Amino acid sequence: MIPAYASLSERIWFYAFRVGCGLILLFLVIPILVIIPLSFNSDSFLIYPMSGFSLRWYEEFFFSDTWTHALKNSLIVAPFATLLAMVFGTLASIGLTRVDFPGKALVTAILISPMVVPVVIVGVATYLVFAPIGLSGSYVGLILVHAALGVPFVVTTVSATLQGFDYNLVRAAASLGANPVTAFFRVTLPLVAPGVISGGLFAFGISFDEVVVTLFLASPEQTTLPRQMFSGIRENISPAIAAVATILTIFAVLMLLTLEWLRGRSERMRTSASNR
Template identity: 65%
Template sequence: MNFLSTIKPAFPAYATAWDKLGWWAVRALCVFVLIYLLVPILAIIPLSFSSSSFLAYPMPGWSLQWYHNLFTSAEWMRAAKNSFIVAPAATLIATVLGTAAAVGLARGNFPGKGLVMALLIAPMVVPVVVVAVACYLFFARLGLADSYTGLIVVHAALGAPFVVTTVLATLQGFNHNLVRASLSLGAGPLRTFFKVTLPVIAPGVISGALFAFATSFDEVVVTLFIAGPEQSTLPRQMFTGIRENINPTIAAAATLLILFTTALMLVLEWLRGRRR
């Protein structure tokens, strides 16, 4: 029994005031934590409009020269093109395989099911550098290092666990009688999946696909090991720029990535609202 529950019967007004004070304290703490997390991220946005050649405050003036440099640089444009090649391809593979695995795990009841689930979500918990080193050693023997194929395969493996978990969560509330009714009316398993199952679990599939896309688009460690100079992505180009030549072009690229990621999160929240 806590203190508030003890004083509520005798002093209801006093207890109510304490409840309100505690509620506002929790809200203030949440706002403080949110500001603490967002300020370092948002601080980079004004620097992308700085007229200075260095990432430093105070800024001497405002300029769009770094956005112009970003969109006219061959290296940055090649990196952006590679990111929009690798991420959609990896997302497609991860979504198809992750959805199939989630449906199979939800419907099946077989020995070793827990082990299979652990293997599927292992890329989420294993340190990325371990995955990168292992994939590099394995792909080097197969000739897939320094190739789009190897990079897409690894990014798909990193994104698939997000699809598996989100689709499995959606399938928890799925009414399997709908599948039985469809099969009893003469529809085949494939037609039943596309006409009955997929429309119901679509919000979970799309949510998982967005997570897989964000994982692939922002990934840098595996790219450093697997990709060659021609497969450099935006995160790798930013890492290279920070290591070799720091200028506000990196801030401009980071600002665009922040806006892009924010748009993905807004779409995800909209899908969650539809699922509810």
């Protein structure tokens, strides 16, 4: 909020900055607001004005063999990739936070590199590596690559949570006879759980939305939902794609609300711990 003693130029800049941010946000949201009504269009084309209201495209999504097969593949790949990303990302975060060693910055850069390297490069590289060993066109190869893409998000969120972690709690558990595994599951994991879950949600979203790597690695039988949408846009634009996009938008909103709830829960836990 702008202070009462701010000058006229500061007030103008304050409101101009917020109007600019609002316009940018509106520019980003307009495509979503446009596509959602089209998913209820009774016509077979993505056009305005709409001639009528219909749920036929949602019915096609849920009862079409093509779409349900793609959804099934996404629900096979994304959960397993998320689980692997959460396990390896959490362990890597704890190791990087607790231990100082030569080359730590290099290891950190390698772990988060999938977040900044163009996905098409990842797709080409993994195809060249996986094809000779038979992992190309398999669920295992697809899950491993999606997990690698999700690990940086888990490392980032868990590392942020561990910044305020009191390792004296782990030492106290060890002094009471707990082995390292017990101390991890009974002390460390419950306290960093918000960061782990947040990173897992990001990893799940990345895997569920990934199309470029899937184009390189997946066989026709392993078509995921984003790949099916991509193929539909190229070959035959159907309002069913708008229905799928609307469902994915609702899923993304629910995921963001969950992340916000976890962030608030983490802040409350830190405040409670500091008051003690």
